[in-house]
Amino acid sequence: MTNLPEKLEDWIGFRFEADAELVVEQGAINHWLEAVRDANPVYWDEEVANTITDGIIAPSPMASTFATSYRWSPRRPDHVWDVHGVEPGAPKVWPRLPVEAHFSFKEFTGLKEGIVGKIEAEYYEPLRLGDRIHVTSYISKCGELRTNRLGTGRDWTAVVEFRNQNGDMVSIDRFDFYCYNRDPA
């Protein structure tokens, strides 16, 4: 486990780096297409994809899917990816991809609850079969403590950069969170 910053201001820009466990593959793409009934042939029809996208690609928003750690894996059978305490006591996967920076920062601040208000995504090099993602996550900014109807907490932005095995940028996600503790009634 990385040595984490001890001061809040030192968390801004502090980077978590890791390679994803998953490899981009057709079965996972098909499952995504199944879920949203997407028939775009560049995701599954090799002949069309060869013409348009130089081979089959994954839908642009799938980077986080291929970067999310397995909940359980035979390569680390004693660890579970569980950020919501559904399996209390189970040793946790480290890092919790793709947004370890957010999870770690949330724990640092002691803020228990969190909501996402806005997400921005940018898409660059397409994901191709066989790609493995390298994930970089960090907190880019954090506001002062404030109180609203939910409780008292902070706004922050978590950035996740997804690169392929060649170092090419695939996509960037920016999450605007408000994390808080409920105020005593």
Place this chain on the structure above:
Amino acid sequence: MMARNLENLAADQIAVGDKLPMLTVPVTATTIVMGASASRDYQPQHHDHEWCIRVGLRGIIMNTPNQAGWMSRYITDWAGPMARLGRMKFRMRASICPGDLLAISGEVMRVTHDRTGCSWVDVNVEAKVGDTLASATTVTVALPSTQGGENPWKRKADRWLLAELAPLEEARR
């Protein structure tokens, strides 16, 4: 549901104010759980009804990556497989739960051309349940400038100039 579309729209066939065909999605628990599974999102609010009721939600809720998948599909159903997504911005307004009839609609807000000749189209997409806006999304997608024009997927990083695009806010009403 729209049928598979192998035709491609070009930017010169599109004008600001054009409306995209509406897509309606009858949302079931299966829709939501399958979307969460396909995006590998096993947070309990996307599959565990009892957990959701306990924390005050009205049921399991559709996760954001799955919503991104519906938006991506909505745009390429309309514009064709040469349409290449550049960026999306989501604002979540209300939860989408089993039993909802999700109505997705879109409107072209801006058409621009960058210094390399790439044509970019900004589309506002609204996902509504009844009269309630569940999510507001702005999508920027690159299209061929004309029929037979350059396929945006052939552009390498040095000609994919997302950083030079005007902010999405300027395309919104």
